[in-house]
Amino acid sequence: MSDTPAWRDPTQVHAGRSLVLAATGAVIGLIIAGYGLFTARGTSTLLVPPEDVALVNQQPLSRVDFVGMLKSLYDVDLADSTPEQRRKILEDMIREEVYVQRGKDLDLASVDPDVRGAMVAAVEQVSATSAITEQPTEDKLRAHYDANRTLFTSAGTMDVRDYVFKDAAAAAGAVTALRSGKPADSVLAANGGRDSAKVSSEEFYFAAKIHLGDALFTAAAAMATGAVSEPIEADGIHVLQMVKNTPPTQYTYEDARVRVLDDYRKKAITRAQANMEMFLRKRANVLISEDLR
């Protein structure tokens, strides 16, 4: 039996094994270091990544933006552009970047209201971007539809006349006459009423609500086509005569899906922005002056 230390026995010292392990470790280390050197963002490097056209103080200028600006400014593709055009675009981009960096150095965000406003808007957009990138599943959308069914209807329309009377007795007489089928003009003349002309033709519910006011609109929305309301006291005595009422009808999920997704996204954006603000406020050390606490 040999007294040479066994290659596979970890309890024994083996020079060859140590050498191989050290060499393997060195190779792996070199590969990792090389990968990191060529791909890491923010690493100081002399190489411009292929997706960029320049680095300004290690800040990349995107090739997509470069090609887009060539198209916008000169309506040419990269291959068809002249060196002069490319140089002009590149110089413009570099100029913008150095000015932006100088702006950061000068801390313009602390003093310039325009910069502050732009930064607030930009941060809001960043939080909205993440909300949009996350695609909701069909189950989530359907749950949203079920929870907000009243939002996903057709647009209700109404054509209604609003008559105004001096007192309740005149209004009551007009109601009886209108319900018996007498023409509105003669009823108004006989009872001293007038047409407010707030609604003169078919309107969407939202417009009728604005024109009639909440109280009259609520009464009108409940009326059937051809109906005449009881006298309603709302800044005068009113009687409504419904010419045509087409209430909103419920859309199925399939028919409303586009609007469901749109509404879901809007609410997701609102939530994301609220969460962002909550996070920022939580993280911030805010001290409030004693007199305003």
Place this chain on the structure above:
Amino acid sequence: MMTKAHRTFRPIIFTALAAGVAAAIASLVWFNAYAAAGRLLTADPNAIPADRPAMRRAVTAGQAVYSRQCASCHAAGGQGSVALSTPALNDGDWLYGDGTPAEIERTVSYGIRSHHARSWHLTEMPGYIQATASGTHQIIPLTPSDIRDLTEYLMKLQGEPGDEQAAARGQTLFHISAGCWDCHARDAGGDRATGVPSLTDKIWLYGKGDRQSIFDSIAFGHAGVCPAWIDVLTPVEIRQVALYVYALSHPEDSGESK
């Protein structure tokens, strides 16, 4: 005659050599892929379709990216979805730009109304049955009869029979009070520079071009969204998927042999 030292170091040397060769091969493969990605990224995106081998590699890789990130909305073959109101990507009809690889790449990178500052977001179809139809433009709400008239006008533009008098009123609305012409152009042909669709080509993104869906589009408005993928995909993946999408409507440029 093999000495004791030979016997001891031979497996070590073989192992070290094997490890070295494996590392060298791995490095070569990685460097080759890195260099290919660099060539793809530094090339003019609009010129890549003419480079058949490069295009073939990009399209193959782009298809995988598309299946992962885009197919759930735009369908596996890029045919879009009426149910999801997502546009077809294989028909050569483009809302934004002329469908060049560079323009597609921009859309993939920054999205449409994605809230990314560089996304396409200049226009939005207002809903005309709101007191404030637009937050930025003074747009007067329309009445139900206005929208019916506009609908008739749009049906006429499609060559569909309908109420001629209503269509004439709708034409006046389109060109004057409703202000539709401002985005959709005087000839209703749309504007690819701002992503406004043509209303004359029988290609509908929302619904199937029937009266009810046109009425609802005018009434409720639309603002379709495509996410910005710039922070999700790598630059190479973005270019690959842009080239794949380009190839969907240009199969002759997909890099496959004729």
